[in-house]
Every structure is written in C-alpha cells, then in structure tokens.
Amino acid sequence: MTITSSKRVGALALAAIFVVGACTSSASPTPAEGTQAPAGEVSGSITVSGSSTVEPISTGVAELFKETNPEFKWDITGPGTGDGFKRFCAGETDVSDASRKIKDEEKAACEDAGIDWVELKIAYDGITVLTNPANDAISCLSFPDLYALIGPESTGFTKWSDAAAIATELGSSTVLPAADLSITGPGEESGTYDTFVELALAKIAESRGKEAVTRPDYQASPNDNVIIEGIAGSPTSLGWVGFAFAEESKDSIKELAVAKEANGTCVAPSAETISDGSYPLSRALYIYVNKAKAMENPALAAWVDFYLAPGTIEQVLKDVPYVNLPAGELDATRAAWEAVK
C-alpha cells in the first residue's frame, strides 16, 4: 500500500519536471506576425555580463530582437561592471555592460589577452541625492555641501550642522540644520559609489589634499532598495542611489536638487536634466563589444546592429527607467560601431 503510493509520487515528480520543461520551451515570446524580413533569421547565441544597471537594457533589447529572430539565444548576467570586465578580458563574454568607462588596468588586462574592443555609449543614468520627505530644512545641496557631509573629512559627524564649518570654508552658504545625520548609500564595490565620488567629491578632495573617498562611517548596502528603505526610515537621513531607483519610490523619499558650485544653480534630477547634462550627477552607460567575436559571430553583430537601430533603446527604456541619449549622441555611437564592422 505505502509502497505503491510513494512510487506514484515519484512518477509524479518526474512528470512535473518534464511538464515544466515543456512549458518553458513553448512559453518564449512568439514572433510578431508579419515579420518575414530576410534579416529575421538570425540564429546563434551571445554571452553578455557586467553592470547590473545596464543588464535590464541589454535583456530588453535581446527580448525585442528575439521577437523577429526566434532562434536567437542569449545569456546576460549583471554581477557588476568590474566583474564584467574581468570576464570580458578573459575572453569569456562577447559583450561587457558597463556603468562607467573601462579603467586603465582593465584595458591592460584586455590587451594582454589580445582582446580588441569597441566602446558604445547607449544611455544615461543619474545619481539622485535623497533625504526623508519629513526633512523640510533641505531642498538643495551643492557639491561643497555634499563634500562637507559625506566626504573624507566628515568622519564622525553626527549632525548636519557639524559639517557647516567645512561647507562655509568651501564658500557655501547653505544652512545645515542641527538635526541628526544618518547616511545610507551604496558600498565601495558599486559603480554608483565610484561615480558619486568621482563626480561630486574628487575635485574638492584633490584641492584639499585628501583622498577621494567617502567617510567610512555610513550604512552601506549593495541593494538600492535597502538604501531607499534606510532613507525612508529616518526623518533627517541623507543618501544617494541610482536615478531609476529613486524615481520608482518617489512617495517614500524626497529627491534633492544638486548644484555643481557653492551657491550655484540648483538642478532637480529628471529625464530631461540628465540627458542634456545640466544635472551635475549624471553618468553615461556603455556596452563594450569584443571586435573579433563580432566578426566571427553573425548573431552578435546583428544584435548590436539592432541595439543601436533607431527606436530600439527608446522602446526598451519605456519599461526600464533610464534616460535616452540625445539623438546626436546615438548617431555618434552608431558611427563608432559602423566603423568597426
């Protein structure tokens, strides 16, 4: 009795595995009707790794591409820009997603491995400085203010007003309240950390003879949603995350405007101010393509063609909250890619 019943369960388990397996193969998006263009028969696979910020864009492009090329296959991961370049320069991947430019030591690694690449700018992302909606005292911070609050010299500051001396010294007249200062942000391994330090802190740190880093005593998290929760959970908090994350949680946090110079023009983050470059904390997103692999893998070349084709990125960015390149810059990217082909 018991023997038969457990045998039956075993058979059920096996059946379940195959049923689910069968379902996935048929569940892939069906090709759009009436797309019988000759270019619609690309088959082959590509391997992409790199920035977790860019991964959704590359995946979105791959999904769109598959609609007209059902045999197209991909493997796109997002461990981080640095890890992506490590695999790219070891020849493991065809394309590296990046939320910053390739570093010199990464260039050297690629060169040692004989890997020649092309850099293609595909979109913009901003970094948003945040506080709690209850924090009425602050609505705009300048780079000198950010340096005074988060820079290397701010270690140990527990109140916003503790930073006033340095901010004043740097020429800022922002009034910093005597409220508790709790800072939450991405950790050092993150591209968002690198970009923030490079854009907001590096110049001032250099002029004051300090290392370009943040203070070590803040709550660091690799998960942007955790940072948002940290900001939302403390009434006079301060932090920074990728623009997309802030935009998705607008009701629980307050986005601060940012000024480049002390007492300069405050610019609030928005798709427009990020793409036209007037928002000071914006960064470009890239894909790096392995030239040799693009030559020998028609699927890879066709995918990059499709990536840069008019309208593709725009279509993907409707679902993925990053910012489109201005038309002229996308043309420049396309020209860079055409030159390689």
Add this chain to the structure above:
Amino acid sequence: MSVSAVTTSSVQRSLRSGGRDWAGFVFEIVLLLSLLFALVTLFVLLADVLAKGLPVFAERGLDFLTSPLSSRPSQAGVAQGIIGTLIMAVLVPLFAFPVGVLTAVYLEEYAPDNRLTRLITVNIRNLAGVPSVVYGLLGLAVFVAAFAALGFGNGRNILAGALTLAVLVLPLVIITASEAIRAVPSTIREAGFGIGASHWQVVRTLILPSAAPGILTGMVLALSRALGETAPLILAGAVMGSFSTGGSLGEILTGPYTVLPIIVYDWARKPQADFRELTSAAIIVLLAVTLFANAIAILLRNRYVREW
C-alpha cells in the same frame, strides 16, 4: 553521588509539601512562549509574503510559472528557476547521498576507534558550520574550472552548481547518517553476529534498513538547505539576469541555469516597484517546490519506518 542525593531530597520535599509546583509551572510557560515566538515569526513572514505575492498569481495565473526571466515585470516568470531547482533536487541527493551514507557506514562500522578517526569526525562536524559562501568559492575554483577545462563552455553550468551544493550538504548527511546508525539497538547487531552473519550481511540486512528512517530525515534537512541556498550558486555561476536557452535537457545541463533563490535575490534588487510583488510570488513558488521535494523524501522515509 550528589545528583542522586539532590533528586531524592527534592522528591521527598515535593511529596511532603503538597503545594503547587511553581517552578515547574513557570518552566512550562517559558516552553510555550518559545514555541509561540517561533510560530508567530513564521506566520508574520508567511502572511507578508502571501499578501504581496498572491495578487500576482491572481493576475497572471499559470503564466507566471511558465514564463522565462525578463527585464519587463509584466512578462517575467520563474519557469527557468523551477526547472533549475527541481533538477537540483534530483542531482544534489544523487551526488551527496551515496557518498555521505557510505562515509557514515565506514566511520561507524568499519573505522578503528583511534585518534585519526576522531580527528576526521570532529572535522566533519566543523565543516557543517562553514559558511556556505566558502563552498561557493570551492565550487568556482574546482567544479567550474574543471568543467571549463573539459570543454563545457565556460563551466558555469548546473552540474557544477549541483556538485557545489552536494559538497555543502555532505557534512550534514554524514552526521545525521552516523547518528542514525549509532542509534540502531546493539542487540540487533549482536543477534545478527550471533546467528553467524558476516559483518557485510549485518550492515546490509540489519543496520542500514533500521537506520534508513534517520538517514532519510537527514536527507530531508540537507535537501531543504540545498534548495534554499543563494550565495554559493552566485559564485558557482547561476545566472543573475536573463537567458533564453534551456529548451532541451542537454541545454539545461550544460548551458546557463538559475534557481529560485537566485531569482528572489535578483528581483529584490531591481529598480521597478512591480518586481517587489514578483519577489514575493517567487518566494511562494520556492516554498511550494521545497515542500514538494521534502514531501517526496518524507513519503520515502515512511516506507522504511519499522518498530523494534
């Protein structure tokens, strides 16, 4: 010595006093509170996950279970994760179970009781406490590298992941199997030898069948642990992102793979708010799949339960 003296006197005192046993009463309350604490935590977690995740099933239905990964929350599904986790549930016991049980039989039945054996036993117990991410590093350095060297693409396939998880749960399997074997009444063993059975016959026909329920309980625990692990598989090459392969068994075994905990981890850090609900829905699927795998193991165990 003093223990028996204390017991005797305390028994006498309680017999004479006739009053209420207050210490015993308080102890019982503390026990109940501990149980309640665990249960309440579990219920709060479940309620939270169900409240956020069930609307996804109401809205998407089976589509959520059969769709592949996607960057668009309205289309993303967990099919690849379900397949990955079910394959893990088959492969991990396949690798870990024979090696673990045979090790336990050797240690309990054949190994001489000397310093070396004790050293090995202590080390196995320590290995059970090693953080799982360390096994991930091992998997990356040994299995992924080996598969890459053997020409299986970049080596980041589900076999490398399953071997990593198998090594991770091996100490757990060995410890529970050893304890199950040790718990077999010595009278049974002696009776076997008494009627002239060889050591091999005693182990095969008496000890292993009687220890089977305990060994399989260990397997249930090990399986639950393996199916919930994220960190080692991040290192051993599970895909955080998306992939489109996996149409055939060969592709599943040698191509990119993912499992449900990895999907939960990946979705929890996505910017779009819609992915928050999908994360909860994926947790519900993970719980269901783990329960399903455990139910099979428990049914298997009940087959072997025997009263002595």
